[in-house]
Amino acid sequence: MDLTARRRAFPALDQRAHGQRLAYLDAAATSLQPRVVIDAVVDAALHAAGNPGRGVHLLAEAASVALDDARHEVARFLGADADEVVFTSGTTASINLVADAWGRANLGPGDAVIATELEHHSNLVPWQRLCAERGAELRIAPVDEDGRIDLAALDALLDSKVKLVAVAHVSNVLGTIAPVAAIAARAHAVGARVLVDGAQAVAHLEIDVRALGCDFYAFSGHKLYGPPGTGVLWARRAILDAMPPWQVGGGMVARVDRAHARYREPPYRFEAGTPNTTGLIGLGAAIRFVRSLDRAAVAADEARVHAAIARAVQAADGTILGRPEVGVVSFALGRVHPHDVATIADQAGVALRSGHHCAEPIHHRHGVDASTRASIGCYSDDDDVAQLARALARVREVFG
Numbered sequence: 001m002d003l004t005a006r007r008r009a010f011p012a013l014d015q016r017a018h019g020q021r022l023a024y025l026d027a028a029a030t031s032l033q034p035r036v037v038i039d040a041v042v043d044a045a046l047h048a049a050g051n052p053g054r055g056v057h058l059l060a061e062a063a064s065v066a067l068d069d070a071r072h073e074v075a076r077f078l079g080a081d082a083d084e085v086v087f088t089s090g091t092t093a094s095i096n097l098v099a100d101a102w103g104r105a106n107l108g109p110g111d112a113v114i115a116t117e118l119e120h121h122s123n124l125v126p127w128q129r130l131c132a133e134r135g136a137e138l139r140i141a142p143v144d145e146d147g148r149i150d151l152a153a154l155d156a157l158l159d160s161k162v163k164l165v166a167v168a169h170v171s172n173v174l175g176t177i178a179p180v181a182a183i184a185a186r187a188h189a190v191g192a193r194v195l196v197d198g199a200q201a202v203a204h205l206e207i208d209v210r211a212l213g214c215d216f217y218a219f220s221g222h223k224l225y226g227p228p229g230t231g232v233l234w235a236r237r238a239i240l241d242a243m244p245p246w247q248v249g250g251g252m253v254a255r256v257d258r259a260h261a262r263y264r265e266p267p268y269r270f271e272a273g274t275p276n277t278t279g280l281i282g283l284g285a286a287i288r289f290v291r292s293l294d295r296a297a298v299a300a301d302e303a304r305v306h307a308a309i310a311r312a313v314q315a316a317d318g319t320i321l322g323r324p325e326v327g328v329v330s331f332a333l334g335r336v337h338p339h340d341v342a343t344i345a346d347q348a349g350v351a352l353r354s355g356h357h358c359a360e361p362i363h364h365r366h367g368v369d370a371s372t373r374a375s376i377g378c379y380s381d382d383d384d385v386a387q388l389a390r391a392l393a394r395v396r397e398v399f400g
């Protein structure tokens with residue numbers, strides 16, 4: 001599937017935005033869904049309409065089988081085993097699961113967690129709260145001006161008190177890629193676990209959790225061409241085995257009497273309540289779609305479009321935050337407020353994100369409260385960039 005065919009696979013691109021061609025440059029907030037995902041969700045709502053794992057009738061059985069297929073699809077995508085794949089509602093839920101279940105069981109007074117300076121609030125606030133509750137210390141690993149994690153500074157923070165290092169695989173603001181394998185080796189040397197927030201990585205990088213060497217990997221379906229309200233927590237089987245449940249209730253128990261409950265094996269132990277069956281089946285379809293693509297060709301197209309966006313921003317006298325490598329370009333256009341940039345761009349049919357993108361500390365590191373962000377998917381093309389360039393020129397005209 002070349003870029004033209006990939007664009008055709010996404011029906012949302014057919015619509016006009018304020019009478020203009022739609023240039024959807026907000027994939028990092030949420031990506032568009034290909035027709036195969038939309039069809040899979042509709043098909044699941046019709047034919048896998050029962051409650052998975054909770055019935056012997058046709059529609060319940062179909063839901064169970066389809067959900068199981070989706071789990072295997074995710075496992076193949078991550079280079080993992082299916083029983084290590086926990087379904088959640090998204091990255092935020094996955095990280096909260098680790099903080100609440102693993103964190104409460106493994107962190108005590110005097111222990112420490114390290115998060116980096118560029119984390120999304122979803123990979124920072126759960127650790128802030130956990131550390132405050134457990135009397136533990138939260139240490140922040142700095143990044144340099146380009147947005148690269150300072151490994152020497154990280155080394156200085158790592159000691160035997162550290163129980164967890166939490167890091168974004170790809171920054172949602174700077175677009176930099178973390179050296180996860182190097183971080184994992186350092187963390188493991190002091191006995192710490194490593195949690196990787198893969199929300200911005202899964203759509204752009206090939207993921208192999210074993211090669212990364214991490215212990216937890218979290219991502220959201222809606223940033224990988226899947227439906228919102230779907231997500232994954234991958235963890236090593238031995239860690240899941242030793243982990244107490246997070247939420248408790250139906251579906252995650254093996255046996256219950258009036259006073260006690262015996263929990264099921266992972267991953268089901270971490271999936272209390274009826275899951276988002278249609279969404280998760282859609283996530284399976286999204287991963288099948290991604291796996292069907294020539295990922296090298298997608299990466300080449302994305303690299304070209306990404307570089308062109310950076311050039312368009314620079315041509316408009318914009319200042320790029322950090323030195324982005326993949327997916328996103330965040331920038332300031334002089335003193336024009338990012339919301340004004342995004343509003344004028346919207347009128348020109350260009351969808352951008354403005355604000356702090358749920359990552360305030362890294363904005364403060366760059367001396368701003370907010371930025372404008374253009375972000376791409378496998379359907380982004382040179383026309384999107386040309387439209388962005390015209391929109392930025394219009395912002396210049398309006399604001400002088």
Ligand SMILES: Cc1ncc(COP(=O)(O)O)c(C=O)c1O
Nearest residue numbers: 090091092120122172199200220
């Ligand atoms: C790096 C990163 N982590 C976590 C999240 C949270 O994802 P979700 O809102 O799908 O839970 C996002 C979403 O923007 C993100 O970019």
